[in-house]
Amino acid sequence: MEQKDIEKLMDKFDKSSMKEFKITADDGTDLYFSKLEHAAVQNVAQPAPAAGATASEQPAAKPAVSGAKIKAPLVGIVYFAPSPEKPVYKKVGDHVKKGDTVCVIEAMKVINEVKSPVSGTITKKVAENGDMVEYDQPIFEIEED
Amino acid sequence: MMKKDQLLQLFIEHKGDWLSGNQLANKMNISRTMIWKLINQLRQQGHQIDSKTNQGYKYIGNNELNPQLIESDLNNEYEIIFKKEITSTNSYAKQINDQSQDGKHRLVIAEKQTQGHGRRGRSFYSPAKSGIYMSMVVPFHDAKHLNPGLLTTMTAVVVAKALKKSYPEEEFWVKWINDIYVNNKKVVGILTELVMDAELMQPSAIVVGVGISLSSKEIPDEMKDKVGWISDKQIDKNKLVSDIVNGFDEEFPHYLEANFIEDYQKMSFLNGKKVSVDTTKETIDGTVTGIDKEGHLLLDVEGKSTTINNGEVVKVNF
Numbered sequence: 422m423e424q425k426d427i428e429k430l431m432d433k434f435d436k437s438s439m440k441e442f443k444i445t446a447d448d449g450t451d452l453y454f455s456k457l458e459h460a461a462v463q464n465v466a467q468p469a470p471a472a473g474a475t476a477s478e479q480p481a482a483k484p485a486v487s488g489a490k491i492k493a494p495l496v497g498i499v500y501f502a503p504s505p506e507k508p509v510y511k512k513v514g515d516h517v518k519k520g521d522t523v524c525v526i527e528a529m530k531v532i533n534e535v536k537s538p539v540s541g542t543i544t545k546k547v548a549e550n551g552d553m554v555e556y557d558q559p560i561f562e563i564e565e566d
Numbered sequence: 567m568m569k570k571d572q573l574l575q576l577f578i579e580h581k582g583d584w585l586s587g588n589q590l591a592n593k594m595n596i597s598r599t600m601i602w603k604l605i606n607q608l609r610q611q612g613h614q615i616d617s618k619t620n621q622g623y624k625y626i627g628n629n630e631l632n633p634q635l636i637e638s639d640l641n642n643e644y645e646i647i648f649k650k651e652i653t654s655t656n657s658y659a660k661q662i663n664d665q666s667q668d669g670k671h672r673l674v675i676a677e678k679q680t681q682g683h684g685r686r687g688r689s690f691y692s693p694a695k696s697g698i699y700m701s702m703v704v705p706f707h708d709a710k711h712l713n714p715g716l717l718t719t720m721t722a723v724v725v726a727k728a729l730k731k732s733y734p735e736e737e738f739w740v741k742w743i744n745d746i747y748v749n750n751k752k753v754v755g756i757l758t759e760l761v762m763d764a765e766l767m768q769p770s771a772i773v774v775g776v777g778i779s780l781s782s783k784e785i786p787d788e789m790k791d792k793v794g795w796i797s798d799k800q801i802d803k804n805k806l807v808s809d810i811v812n813g814f815d816e817e818f819p820h821y822l823e824a825n826f827i828e829d830y831q832k833m834s835f836l837n838g839k840k841v842s843v844d845t846t847k848e849t850i851d852g853t854v855t856g857i858d859k860e861g862h863l864l865l866d867v868e869g870k871s872t873t874i875n876n877g878e879v880v881k882v883n884f
Contacts, residue, residue, distance in 0.1 A: 494762055494769070495709055498846055498876055504687025520764035529861060529875065530743045531714035532685060533760040538767050551846035553876065556709075 422450040430454075444544060447512060489539045491561040493554040497528030499535075501550050511561075516542050523561055526554065541565040569596065571634060573604045574613065577625035578638045586622035631675055631698070631803050639808035642815050644673045644702075651694070652676035654683055655701035656775035660761055663703050663771050667763070672703040673811060682777055684755050690777050691793050696784035698803055701775040702811060704818065709769050712760065715861035715875065716821050718744045721756050721774055723826040724817055726833055728809035729754070729778070732801045739835035742854075742863045742879055747835060751794025754778050776810060824859055831857050836882065841865070845877035 434454045442454040501509040511523045522534040545562040587598045614626035633648040655674040676699045682692035722744040739747040746754035755777045763770040779795045836854040843850045852865035863874040
């Protein structure tokens with residue numbers, strides 16, 4: 422991720438109503454912005470939790486700002502590209518329009534092109550290529566426009 | 567409807583009967599000279615029409631694909647879209663289904679595909695004249711009652727049975743899941759897709775694409791060891807298409823009962839063979855012991871029985 426990309430994101434975050442923003446870019450860059458006074462400590466040089474550090478200590482760690490999810494409409498194997506040689510349909514950071522194909526799920530040779538239910542930006546991929554996904558299992562998280 | 571198509575319709579309604587030039591002229595309210603001209607036009611399109619002095623004309627059929635002839639043999643109502651050339655009948659069918667959203671049954675047929683493909687974007691060789699490339703669009707909304715394994719095995723049985731009617735002398739085999747083989751060569755590829763409505767986030771239709779390699783006539787020599795074909799016997803392509811569509815319509819309403827699975831089991835040529843199955847995550851080697859009632863592949867893997875419900879047979883040891 423380049424500095425100008427980060428600056429752009431910061432600027433957008435600043436103007437948005439979001440309180441927190443976390444993203445892992447394709448190159449592995451981890452970003453976490455927060456407008457909270459006591460920002461939840463996430464990823465950023467997080468010490469290994471001591472045995473005593475229970476969940477009660479960080480109830481706010483999971484931000485309530487969770488975007489829409491693209492879920493599996495049927496049980497099957499998920500593929501992120503139309504063929505092994507081709508680039509993926511969509512990756513984290515890409516903008517998608519409602520109805521865009523984001524991946525394919527295949528079950529016993531029935532193919533289903535999974536479409537995005539909303540327009541927005543993909544913030545997270547929560548399944549791996551070749552994974553067996555269950556009905557309604559999330560595949561992508563997406564921040565609506 | 568154009569005059570030429572009206573005349574064809576008359577012929578279809580009286581297939582095998584002799585119709586005099588006078589009768590035809592009266593029915594269509596045009597001159598006998600005009601009838602004669604129209605018949606020549608139909609013949610140029612590949613329609614076979616016998617003529618005899620004193621008897622008139624008798625319609626025989628057409629060796630090439632013709633939407634009117636297909637339609638006249640279908641049991642259910644389909645909107646037929648016929649193209650000389652198309653990128654892919656499945657792609658076209660999905661596009662039309664997305665745009666129209668009217669819940670119609672459709673049948674897309676092409677003489678040639680320029681981007682014919684199977685699963686995972688693999689190309690399907692689709693030259694003109696020597697094959698049939700078709701996609702059925704069947705309205706379907708209930709994702710919960712979709713059984714992919716039964717749908718694909720059912721389609722394979724339906725297509726193989728329709729082919730057997732046109733080629734009773736050939737043996738048709740299925741390779742799990744839905745490839746059809748003749749003489750150890752793949753002659754049919756089937757690509758089934760569940761199409762989602764992006765507004766409602768529920769299925770709108772099933773698209774069943776069937777690509778059949780009929781004869782070797784248009785296949786260049788350098789391709790002949792790579793692709794298969796059924797035989798060079800002349801068949802009625804229109805009847806084959808309508809047999810497939812009618813067969814599908816007959817079986818689909820109760821496909822969950824899996825009445826066809828015994829036929830599938832009999833046609834499966836993998837039985838007893840050593841195979842390698844690619845499940846994306848790993849490759850499993852084993853001996854095929856059969857196909858279960860859900861259409862899953864049963865393997866003996868080093869003495870342990872294993873059920874494969876996802877994957878592809880990538881290697882068969884004959």
